[in-house]
Amino acid sequence: MRIIKNLPIIIICMVSLACSKEDSTGTDDQVETGKPLNLAPSTPVLISPEKDLECSNSSLNFEWETSIDPENELVKYFLEISEKEDFSNLFKNLETSYTSVSIELEKGKKYYWRVVAHDEKFKQSEYSEIRTFFTEPKLAFNAIPQNPHSEIPQNNSVQSASQIDLNWSCEDEDGDLLTYDVYFGLNNPPQKYLENIENPEVSVSLETGKTYYWYIVAKDPKDARATSPTWKFETQ
Structure with missing residues (x-):
């Protein structure tokens, strides 16, 4: 009879112990499997060419500011150039560790360009702003000045x-x-x-x-x- 009277207390104790064990195991698993959060590099800031530039040379220099990685990892960049505003068809998709690169372009075109950065673990930043520029049209009545x-x-x-x-x-x-x-x-x-x-x-x-x-x-x-x-x- 004493065992039967104490049965509810025994059940409650067993449930409490089981919950404590599960909680402890869950915490241990989080400690064992937890990894430092890898943060993305800062968003690239475009420098040149400026927005809506009309360029005279078939070779144009693209430049942007250095992206900072919170973990000080090596940062690389993808330069994307397209004739389409949605970048569905890329004229150029170049990966580089530099913040400046020269590209050969076609005459008489309107281009869109942007840059995105990624770290060594390929954690990607937000895309930069999108800028447009124009290459000199094949017209004879006015030549664009040469680059200074x-x-x-x-x-x-x-x-x-x-x-x-x-x-x-x-x-x-x-x-x-x-x-x-x-x-x-x-x-x-x-x-x-x-x-x-x-x-x-x-x-x-x-x-x-x-x-x-x-x-x-x-x-x-x-x-x-x-x-x-x-x-x-x-x-x-």
């Missing part, structure tokens, strides 16, 4: 002066008078510093111990445009 070339200072050089002149050169097959927008500053990409200047030279003041970035947009009277690569130099 840096003269002074040399790219990746070190400067010690507190003020220097930025010099560049640019040609137009039609002989049109060109004007220039100058992008210059401490950020990459730099902000617009001057616009619609006619002389391919501008004087800038510098601070010591800084890295400066700059590029040029050349424009003809019909507003056909060409953009240089982004150059940089350091001061000491």
Whole structure:
């Protein structure tokens, strides 16, 4: 009779022990199988070509900012170029560990481009914004200016002066008078510093111990445009 009276208590104790064991096992399994969460790299930020650019050269330089991986893993990029806005048919799908690459393009086309980053475990970032650009059409009445070339200072050089002149050169097959927008500053990409200047030279003041970035947009009277690569130099 005593056993029968204590039977409910015994059953409750057995159920409690079983639950405790299951809970403990579940926790142990989570500890044993738990792995650090792999986070995706930051979304690439496009630099050049700028949006709606009309480019004159069949070879165009594509550039974007470095993506940061939270686990400091090696980051690679996929550059996608397409004639379709939904990227259903890719003209180019290039994997690279660099943040700048030159691509040969077809004349008279409208292209869309974007970049996505992934880490060593192929954890993928969000896609960058989508930009469009146009290659020079096969028309004779107006040639787009050639891409500006840096003269002074040399790219990746070190400067010690507190003020220097930025010099560049640019040609137009039609002989049109060109004007220039100058992008210059401490950020990459730099902000617009001057616009619609006619002389391919501008004087800038510098601070010591800084890295400066700059590029040029050349424009003809019909507003056909060409953009240089982004150059940089350091001061000491």
